Amino acid sequence: xxxxxxxxSFVFTKFENYTDWSSIGxxxxxxxxxxxxxxxxxxxAAHMTEETRKADxxxxxxxxxxxxVSAITGWLFLIAFFFGIHDYEATVNSLTGFPxxxxxxxxxxxxxxxxxxxxxxxxxxxxxxxxxxxxxxxIYAFSRDHAM
Numbered sequence: 199x200x201x202x203x204x205x206x207s208f209v210f211t212k213f214e215n216y217t218d219w220s221s222i223g224x225x226x227x228x229x230x231x232x233x234x235x236x237x238x239x240x241x242x243a244a245h246m247t248e249e250t251r252k253a254d255x256x257x258x259x260x261x262x263x264x265x266x267v268s269a270i271t272g273w274l275f276l277i278a279f280f281f282g283i284h285d286y287e288a289t290v291n292s293l294t295g296f297p298x299x300x301x302x303x304x305x306x307x308x309x310x311x312x313x314x315x316x317x318x319x320x321x322x323x324x325x326x327x328x329x330x331x332x333x334x335x336x337i338y339a340f341s342r343d344h345a346m
Contacts, residue, residue, distance in 0.1 A: 202284055209280040216290060232276065242332035248339065 215225050243260030247253040283289050284304045292300035298318075302311040340346045 203281045204283050208283075209277065214286070214290075242328040245332035245335050248335075 213222075215222065217225055217228070219225050219228075241261065241264075243264050244257055247257030247260070250256040279298065279301055282301045282305045284301075289297045289300045289304070294300050294303070299311065299315060302314050306314070337346065
């Protein structure tokens with residue numbers, strides 16, 4: 199692991215607008231999309247509750263647990279990446295084309311960066327799988343109830 203990281207002041211107070219939008223509020227909302235992705239797919243538990251025992255309890259705990267775990271791990275993940283930025287300009291203008299990959303390369307070996315990127319791809323695949331499973335279950339339930 200390489201040394202050096204950003205200060206807490208940089209992580210929690212620095213704001214850069216690299217868009218062509220002049221509205222800071224709109225840019226902030228676009229920036230929040232990255233944090234929102236940490237929470238996508240968590241409602242799959244609710245759509246699968248018909249297939250569980252004690253669905254009223256299991257579904258509620260599944261949703262609450264998914265939201266809490268996703269929020270905590272997503273927040274920690276993003277904060278760790280922000281602290282891991284060594285040179286902001288070099289990260290934004292990275293030859294890789296992906297600032298996240300550049301942050302990993304700046305902090306870890308090439309092999310470990312490849313491992314982490316593969317881990318992220320696997321997590322994305324499972325998120326997509328949960329979404330497809332939940333959607334197919336909703337389509338089945340709507341069809342069964344003659345709502346489609």
